[in-house]
Amino acid sequence: MGKVEWNINQMRVQNHTQTTLLMYILPEVSAEITTLLCEHEQEVKKWFSRQVYGALVAENKDSLLVRVGKRVEWKALEKECQEYRHYAGKRGQAESYGVGQLLRLLLVRYLLNCSLRESVALVRRDILVRWFCGFDLLEATPSFATLQRFECWMMAQKPRLLFDKALDQIDKDFPADANSAQIGDTFALRSLTADLTLTQLLRRTASRWWEEYLVLLPAGAEAPATAETLYTQLQGGAEELPEYRLDGKERDVRAVACAQFLTELLPAVQSHIKGLSSLTPEQKAPFDTWQQRLEKILADEFVRQPGEDGQPPALRRASKEERGSYRILTPVDPDITLRVHDDTVDRGYNISLAATPDFVREIAAATGATPDSAGVEKLIEQQKIHRGVVPPKLIYDQAAGTPKKIADVAKASDGKTQLVVRLVDYSRNRVRFGPLDFSLGEDGVLTCPNGQTSVRAYRSNSADGWNYRFLAEQCAGCPLADKCRGDAVKAGSYRQVFISRYQSQQRSAIAYMKTDAFQADMQLRPHIERIIACLVRHNGARETQGFGLARADFQVKMAATAYNLKHWLVLLLERERAQRVQAASP
Numbered sequence: 001m002g003k004v005e006w007n008i009n010q011m012r013v014q015n016h017t018q019t020t021l022l023m024y025i026l027p028e029v030s031a032e033i034t035t036l037l038c039e040h041e042q043e044v045k046k047w048f049s050r051q052v053y054g055a056l057v058a059e060n061k062d063s064l065l066v067r068v069g070k071r072v073e074w075k076a077l078e079k080e081c082q083e084y085r086h087y088a089g090k091r092g093q094a095e096s097y098g099v100g101q102l103l104r105l106l107l108v109r110y111l112l113n114c115s116l117r118e119s120v121a122l123v124r125r126d127i128l129v130r131w132f133c134g135f136d137l138l139e140a141t142p143s144f145a146t147l148q149r150f151e152c153w154m155m156a157q158k159p160r161l162l163f164d165k166a167l168d169q170i171d172k173d174f175p176a177d178a179n180s181a182q183i184g185d186t187f188a189l190r191s192l193t194a195d196l197t198l199t200q201l202l203r204r205t206a207s208r209w210w211e212e213y214l215v216l217l218p219a220g221a222e223a224p225a226t227a228e229t230l231y232t233q234l235q236g237g238a239e240e241l242p243e244y245r246l247d248g249k250e251r252d253v254r255a256v257a258c259a260q261f262l263t264e265l266l267p268a269v270q271s272h273i274k275g276l277s278s279l280t281p282e283q284k285a286p287f288d289t290w291q292q293r294l295e296k297i298l299a300d301e302f303v304r305q306p307g308e309d310g311q312p313p314a315l316r317r318a319s320k321e322e323r324g325s326y327r328i329l330t331p332v333d334p335d336i337t338l339r340v341h342d343d344t345v346d347r348g349y350n351i352s353l354a355a356t357p358d359f360v361r362e363i364a365a366a367t368g369a370t371p372d373s374a375g376v377e378k379l380i381e382q383q384k385i386h387r388g389v390v391p392p393k394l395i396y397d398q399a400a401g402t403p404k405k406i407a408d409v410a411k412a413s414d415g416k417t418q419l420v421v422r423l424v425d426y427s428r429n430r431v432r433f434g435p436l437d438f439s440l441g442e443d444g445v446l447t448c449p450n451g452q453t454s455v456r457a458y459r460s461n462s463a464d465g466w467n468y469r470f471l472a473e474q475c476a477g478c479p480l481a482d483k484c485r486g487d488a489v490k491a492g493s494y495r496q497v498f499i500s501r502y503q504s505q506q507r508s509a510i511a512y513m514k515t516d517a518f519q520a521d522m523q524l525r526p527h528i529e530r531i532i533a534c535l536v537r538h539n540g541a542r543e544t545q546g547f548g549l550a551r552a553d554f555q556v557k558m559a560a561t562a563y564n565l566k567h568w569l570v571l572l573l574e575r576e577r578a579q580r581v582q583a584a585s586p
Contacts (some may be wrong), residue, residue: 040305049136064111064569065132069104072169077103080161084153095144102150104133105142106161109151110558111565113540116151117144155554163363163557164386166564170359173572180356181393181521183528184379185402187353187370187536189365189552190344190543191336195347196329197243198255198301198317203235205297205331206262209290214268216279216287225270234261252317259302259315259518262294293334326369333547339368348544349552352396353535353560354379357527358567360535360560361391365553372399376419377412384413392570395420395521403502404464406509420521423509433484438468438497446499450478457499465500531563539563 060066078100096385108129123129123141135141154161171178172225194202211312217223223231243251272482273287300323302315318324326337329347339346346368352375353363362379376396384390390413401421409419426434439447446454446468452475459465472492475481489495512518535541541559544552 002325010455021402045136045138049138052127052137053131056131059509060128062569062573063128064566065108065128067569067572068107068111068565069132071167074100074104077161077165081154081158084150085158096140097146098134099150102142102147103162105147106151106154107131107561109147110540110562113538113562115545116148116160120144120147134421138160155550159550159554160386160557163561163564166561166568167359167361167387170564170568173568174358176333177356177359178361178387178389180391181390181395181524182354182356182361183524184354184376184394184396185528185532186341186375186399187351187532187541188339188341188344188368189349189351189541189556190346191330191333191348192543193330193336193347193547199243199251199258201297201328201330202255202258202262202294205290205294205328206231206234206265208331209294211286211503212287212290213273215272215363216276216283218276218278224268224272227265230261230265230268233440234258234265239310256302256315256317259298262298263315266291266294290329293328293331295322297328326367333544335367335549335552336549337367337369341372350375350548351541351552351556352376352379353528353532353556354391355528355531356391357524358571359564360531363556363560365549366557367549373402373405376400376405378410380409380412380417390414390420392416393418393420393521395524397551398422398424403506406505407502410505420512420518421509421514422522423506432486432488433480435497435503436510437501440499440503446497448484448495448497450480450484452478460498463500464502465498468497468499470495470497534563535559539566 057066078098081099081103084099105119108114108122109116112119112122114122120142123133123135127137130137130141133141154570175494222228243254246254270291273284301318303318303322305314305316328334329336329338336348339348339350348368349365350368350370350372351363351365352372354361362383364375364378364382367377376394380390380394394409394417396419398421399417400425403423406419406421409417433449437449441447444455444457446457448454448470452470454468454470454474456469456471458469460467471494474493475485478484485495535556539559539562541556545555546552
C-alpha cells in the first residue's frame with residue numbers, strides 16, 4: 001500500500017490506539033484508492049486527526065485539558081506573543097511551530113508538573129496532549145531546545161501572561177472572587193545548588209571573575225606576573241589537603257588566607273584594567289559584576305583588623321553578629337540567600353502570595369533573606385497595576401503587624417484595602433506608661449494619663465514620628481509618677497514620649513482586633529496553608545528549576561497558574577453538577 005503502509009507503521013510506533021483506529025478505517029483497499037489516498041496524503045491525515053480527536057474530546061469533555069483548550073481565549077494569547085520569532089536547526093530557517101502550539105505545550109508542562117524533556121516526550125505519545133497543543137496525529141512535535149528557547153523568551157518578555165489570562169477566565173466564570181477578601185503569607189522556594197564552604201565560595205567566584213578579566217585583555221596579552229602568582233596561590237596547589245580532612249579552625253585559617261590573597265589581587269587587577277583605555281563600559285560590565293560580588297563576600301564574611309607593631313592590616317572571620325545581610329552563597333546563583341523562618345533555614349527564595357480561599361490572586365519571588373513583611377504592599381500594587389482591582393481586605397500574619405505596614409498597604413491600594421493583622425505587642429514587657437496611654441488631639445496637643453498637656457514636639461531622627469516632652473514641673477506631685485516616670489527619668493528631667501506618625505492606624509487596628517469581624521477574618525487564615533501545600537506538593541513550587549530571581553518568579557507564577565486552573569475546573573464541575581440536580585428536581 002506504499003505510503004499508506006508507511007504511515008500505519010509510523011503511527012504504530014507513536015501510539016497503538018492510532019494504529020488500531022487506522023486499521024479499522026483503512027482495510028485493504030484497491031490500488032486506485034491507494035493511489036488517490038497517497039495523492040491527498042496531507043488531507044487524509046488531517047481528516048483522520050479530526051475524526052480521532054472528535055471522538056477523544058467527546059469522551060473526555062470534563063478533563064482539564066479539554067476545558068482549558070475550549071474555554072481559554074487562545075487567539076488573544078497568541079496575539080500577545082506575536083513578536084516571538086523562533087527557529088529550528090540553523091538560524092534563518094522557516095518557523096516550524098506556531099506560537100500557539102508552544103504556548104499550549106508550555107502550559108502543559110506546568111499543568112502536569114513535568115520537566116522540559118518530559119513535556120516534549122509527552123506530546124509525542126499522548127493523543128489528548130497532542131490535541132490540546134494543536135498538533136495533528138502524524139505531525140512532528142517540538143524538540144527540547146525549541147521549548148526551552150520559548151520558555152526563556154516568555155520568562156524575559158511575558159512572565160505573567162499565562163497567570164493573568166488564567167485569572168481573566170476565572171473572573172468570567174466566578175466574578176465574585178476578584179472582590180473577595182484575600183489572605184497573604186510566604187513560603188520557601190528551595191535552591192538545588194550545592195552548599196559551599198567559604199573557601200570554595202571565594203575560589204569559585206574568583207574563578208568566574210578571573211575568566212571575565214582574561215576576556216578583557218588584548219589579543220596575545222597576558223595578565224601581570226604578580227596577579228598570576230596571587231591567583232595561583234588563591235586557588236591552592238595539588239599538594240593541598242582536601243577540606244574534609246580539616247577541622248573547623250583549620251578551615252577558617254584557609255578561608256582567611258584566600259581572602260588575604262584576594263585583597264591583594266583585586267587592586268592589582270583593577271590597576272591593570274584602568275590602563276586598558278580602549279574598554280567600553282559595556283565590555284567591562286560582566287567583569288564589574290563579578291568584582292562587586294567578590295567585594296561583597298569579603299565585606300560580609302571578614303573583618304579587617306589593624307596590624308600591630310607596624311604590621312599590615314590582617315583579616316579574621318566575622319562572627320555571626322558581624323556578618324553582612326543578604327550574603328552570597330554560591331556563584332552559580334548569586335540571587336539566593338538564606339531564609340530563616342522560626343527554626344527552619346532554607347537556601348533559596350522567599351515567595352509572597354495573596355489568595356482568596358479559592359484562587360491565587362498574586363504571587364512574587366524575592367531573595368531568601370527578604371523579610372516576610374517586605375512584599376505585603378507589593379502584592380497589592382501588582383494587582384492594581386495588572387488586574388485593575390484590589391481586595392477590600394488582606395489578612396496577614398503577625399509578620400506584617402506594624403502600623404507602618406497598615407499605612408503602606410492603604411497607600412498602595414489608594415485607601416481601598418484594609419490590612420488585617422494582629423499587631424506586634426511592643427508594650428508586653430513595658431513597666432512604664434507607653435505611647436498608647438497618651439492621647440494626641442487633632443490640634444497636635446498630647447495629653448498624659450493625668451491630664452497634663454504638651455505641644456513641645458521634636459522630629460525624631462531615629463524613627464518616623466515625634467518626641468513630645470513634659471517638663472519636670474508638670475510632673476511634680478503627680479500620683480502616677482511611678483508608673484509614668486519610674487526610675488528611668490531623673491527627678492529634675494523632662495519625660496519624653498515618642499508618638500509615631502502611624503498612631504491613628506495603630507489605634508484603629510487595636511479597636512478592630514476587638515470586633516467579631518476580626519475573628520471572622522482570622523478564621524480564613526487556614527485556607528492559605530492549604531493553598532501553599534498544593535503549590536509545593538503538586539504544582540512544582542518546592543524547589544527551583546533554574547537559576548536567578550527572574551527564573552524563580554516565573555516558576556512560581558506558572559505554578560500558581562496550574563493550581564488556579566485545576567481548582568477552577570473543580571468548582572466549574574461542582575456548579576454544573578448542582579445545576580443539573582436542580583434542573584432534574586421537581
